[in-house]
Amino acid sequence: MTPNQKINSIVIVGGGTAGWLTAGIIAAEHNTNGTEINDLVDVQITLVESPDVPTIGVGEGTWPSMKSTLQKMGISETDLIQECDASFKQGTLFNGWKTGGNDAYTHPFTPPHSYASTNLAPQWQKFRNEVSFADAVSSQNALMFQGLAPKQISTPEYAFNANYGYHLDAGKFAELLRKHCVEKLGITHLKANVIAINSSTDGDIESLKTDTVGHIAGDLFVDCSGSKALLLGEHFDIPFCSKSQFLFNDTALASQVPYTNSDDPIASSTLSTAQTSGWIWDIGHVYSSAHTTEERASEELLAYIKTTVSAEAALSTSIRKVAFNPGHRAKFWHKNCVAVGMSAGFIEPLEASALVLVELSAAMIAEQLPANRQVMDLVAKRFNNKFLYRWDRIIDFLKLHYILSQRQDSDYWKDNSAASSVPESLSELVDLWRWQSPWHRDTGHIDEMFPSASFQYVLYGMGFVTQQSPLGSRTDRDAAKVAIKLFEENANITQRWLDILPSNRELIDKINTFGLQKI
Numbered sequence: 001m002t003p004n005q006k007i008n009s010i011v012i013v014g015g016g017t018a019g020w021l022t023a024g025i026i027a028a029e030h031n032t033n034g035t036e037i038n039d040l041v042d043v044q045i046t047l048v049e050s051p052d053v054p055t056i057g058v059g060e061g062t063w064p065s066m067k068s069t070l071q072k073m074g075i076s077e078t079d080l081i082q083e084c085d086a087s088f089k090q091g092t093l094f095n096g097w098k099t100g101g102n103d104a105y106t107h108p109f110t111p112p113h114s115y116a117s118t119n120l121a122p123q124w125q126k127f128r129n130e131v132s133f134a135d136a137v138s139s140q141n142a143l144m145f146q147g148l149a150p151k152q153i154s155t156p157e158y159a160f161n162a163n164y165g166y167h168l169d170a171g172k173f174a175e176l177l178r179k180h181c182v183e184k185l186g187i188t189h190l191k192a193n194v195i196a197i198n199s200s201t202d203g204d205i206e207s208l209k210t211d212t213v214g215h216i217a218g219d220l221f222v223d224c225s226g227s228k229a230l231l232l233g234e235h236f237d238i239p240f241c242s243k244s245q246f247l248f249n250d251t252a253l254a255s256q257v258p259y260t261n262s263d264d265p266i267a268s269s270t271l272s273t274a275q276t277s278g279w280i281w282d283i284g285h286v287y288s289s290a291h292t293t294e295e296r297a298s299e300e301l302l303a304y305i306k307t308t309v310s311a312e313a314a315l316s317t318s319i320r321k322v323a324f325n326p327g328h329r330a331k332f333w334h335k336n337c338v339a340v341g342m343s344a345g346f347i348e349p350l351e352a353s354a355l356v357l358v359e360l361s362a363a364m365i366a367e368q369l370p371a372n373r374q375v376m377d378l379v380a381k382r383f384n385n386k387f388l389y390r391w392d393r394i395i396d397f398l399k400l401h402y403i404l405s406q407r408q409d410s411d412y413w414k415d416n417s418a419a420s421s422v423p424e425s426l427s428e429l430v431d432l433w434r435w436q437s438p439w440h441r442d443t444g445h446i447d448e449m450f451p452s453a454s455f456q457y458v459l460y461g462m463g464f465v466t467q468q469s470p471l472g473s474r475t476d477r478d479a480a481k482v483a484i485k486l487f488e489e490n491a492n493i494t495q496r497w498l499d500i501l502p503s504n505r506e507l508i509d510k511i512n513t514f515g516l517q518k519i
């Protein structure tokens, strides 16, 4: 490409959730229907996917960001619930992570009450033996433990009382996105195998050779081909950085367990139950193959299904093994190719950070779509810096869950607490938080994926103690004056939501029958 050549044509390889979300997010930002609309950049998007290579296709949990992503693309929330077996997720409920016994705590999506201005954590420490941190500062904790919905049937699409994301069927979600992208957003969909990559003299990708639809030329190529990373990995040979020295899980046993009765409760959080060498969530067991065997991991999963669902469900469960190498590429945007989704990397399902990274990556590509080939290298550099930072923060936050555990009942938990397995950036923060509670100052960017509020929920949910200075800072003393009032306000809001919100099951059933009001 010549330096001044405009970027008009985007080719996406892969039709999993990453491919279709990326297509939809870029299309929602630009004009892709071939008509002139004001000064919107006119781009053409083509998505090619293999008819033979299946998508990863496990059930997925999303972050609240998915609401605005789908809304911007013009997808109806009622369609999402009805067509993707979707339900509302308000955060994660962790069982047995602290001691391996009956301990439980939540990481809700809503930050603590008045979090923008007041840090309630130091004030809560005085009452830590009477009330859990999440209960004291968040109304969502009670909703999650009671399986309540985050809104009512009269609440319009995407609006809420308590913030939420979704649990959904990944295959059905990709299909909903495909239909919308093709029918409403003007995206060209081709089914073919990419079998070779044609380069131009400057090393950029010029076109893709396919087995059935000829060559597909483009200006920018997005690699959404899954963990094989066909363009960025296989073609450009960008190294893969394994992070297994920090996070040991590398295998998942994914199961499909149907609800036994049509009126069984639907959890409003992801339930994550710690095991001897990993953890079990609603649809599977993720574990470290260096610490246990597949047989042992399946036994634990089936025992879990037997106790939480039924013996019949355990007998009829089919299990699919998915192996992965935790880590990410050394960079994500190289020449005129950018990787999004599993092709960029994957750590593990804890805290469900994969799809939100897809949303963030696609949003940055869409918002900063290079005007021409010359500026693309600058955008690529910024993209790489931003996402390398984000992967490091994800690793820190996920590892925090493991190092706070008191469990020492297996090598897995012992190895997880070894200092050599903890990133330095995380051990520094944890040392700091022994003396001061996490707060806005501790996270470097305004668009941080895990704000200090998330660290507070996990630290104090796991029983971490921050020693308070007897003198306190001026900010802490100011907060102390308003804390009791804020705790009371939170308790009142919680009671109000408990009085009016239906169960998650009741709301989902109603939406399936009547739909939600459009805004």
Ligand SMILES: Cc1cc2nc3c(=O)[nH]c(=O)nc-3n(C[C@H](O)[C@H](O)[C@H](O)COP(=O)(O)OP(=O)(O)OC[C@H]3O[C@@H](n4cnc5c(N)ncnc54)[C@H](O)[C@@H]3O)c2cc1C
Pocket: 013, 014, 015, 016, 017, 018, 019, 048, 049, 050, 051, 052, 053, 054, 055, 056, 057, 058, 059, 060, 061, 062, 170, 192, 193, 194, 195, 224, 225, 226, 227, 230, 252, 254, 284, 322, 324, 340, 341, 342, 343, 349, 352, 353, 354, 355, 356
């Ligand atoms: C056990 C497990 C649990 C997970 N849980 C969560 C979760 O709770 N929340 C979350 O956000 N994420 C989760 N993830 C991650 C999430 O599943 C993925 O990030 C997401 O589905 C995106 O995958 P993808 O589209 O990148 O790749 P894939 O779904 O693998 O899609 C790859 C696409 O590339 C195509 N392709 C491959 N080769 C070629 C070729 N030669 N020519 C043309 N096309 C080709 C394939 O046909 C396919 O369409 C989980 C992952 C695993 C393994």
